Amino acid sequence: MQNENSLSFKREYDNITKEEVRNMSKQPSKYDLILNAFITLLIEVGYQSATINKIAEKANVNPSTIFRKFKDKEGLLSAVIDRHLNDLAAIFDDALVVTGDIETDLINMSRTYQEFQEKHQEVVLIGLQESFRMPKVSHAVEEIPVRFRKILLQYFTEMRAQNKIKKSVDVEAAVMNVIWLNFGYFLTAIRYDNPELITDPEDFYEKQIRFFAKSLRP
Structure with missing residues (x-):
């Protein structure tokens, strides 16, 4: 069984493509609700206590949705990082005009x-x-x-x-x-x-x- 504390950040989470991750910050969706709930819980209770059930409750989704789309908390954390870096590239690499x-x-x-x-x-x-x-x-x-x-x-x-x-x-x-x-x-x-x-x-x-x-x- 995979250790929940591991932070290996494999990009092998189920049924979610890189294009979907890029679009998370552009279109409000269940992905955004789940990721935002996860981020909020990380601040409030920390990684250990931010369980899938708590994330699902805060995002108002079924836990199975999280497992299906992100596989586990490592998948969630990887998606959060990808969204952050994609937004960063879009703003600092593409949008600045001098x-x-x-x-x-x-x-x-x-x-x-x-x-x-x-x-x-x-x-x-x-x-x-x-x-x-x-x-x-x-x-x-x-x-x-x-x-x-x-x-x-x-x-x-x-x-x-x-x-x-x-x-x-x-x-x-x-x-x-x-x-x-x-x-x-x-x-x-x-x-x-x-x-x-x-x-x-x-x-x-x-x-x-x-x-x-x-x-x-x-």
Whole structure:
């Protein structure tokens, strides 16, 4: 009998194709209900206690539906990761448009980052909280800043070559500053309710990101 605690993440779950996984985030369906229920229970009670019966009850489906479509909890977790990574690729690899204006572009990139993080905040929290017990989820979450860094690195390098930012700008440092600003804002926004610590997203873009972008101009 397969150990329920195993996190081998085989992609051999029954009757579900990669195309179906890609479409999960686009069309509300039983798949979404099941995955969202699973994610909620991971946060509330943890992987061990998130039984198939509890997932089915929260998703308002029959347990047999979960077994038929995902096989087991490993199949569910694999589907959650696939959905996360497919959304990430769609946004950061395909949807970003640059204008060549440093302020506009950094604000747009930051807005895209924040919207993605907010949409997937439960998965991000699981990746942060369960990094040792769920390394695959943690690694999937790490892909967010990794891909963001790759985009920013290419962008800043091109902008410096076009003399749109100072030649003296340390590109690596500038990239990490944008990532830290965005990640710090995201964590603060989801963790704290104190109005002294929280600022409106548009204020963040205007007062933090635009301010930083202006400092890079020649």
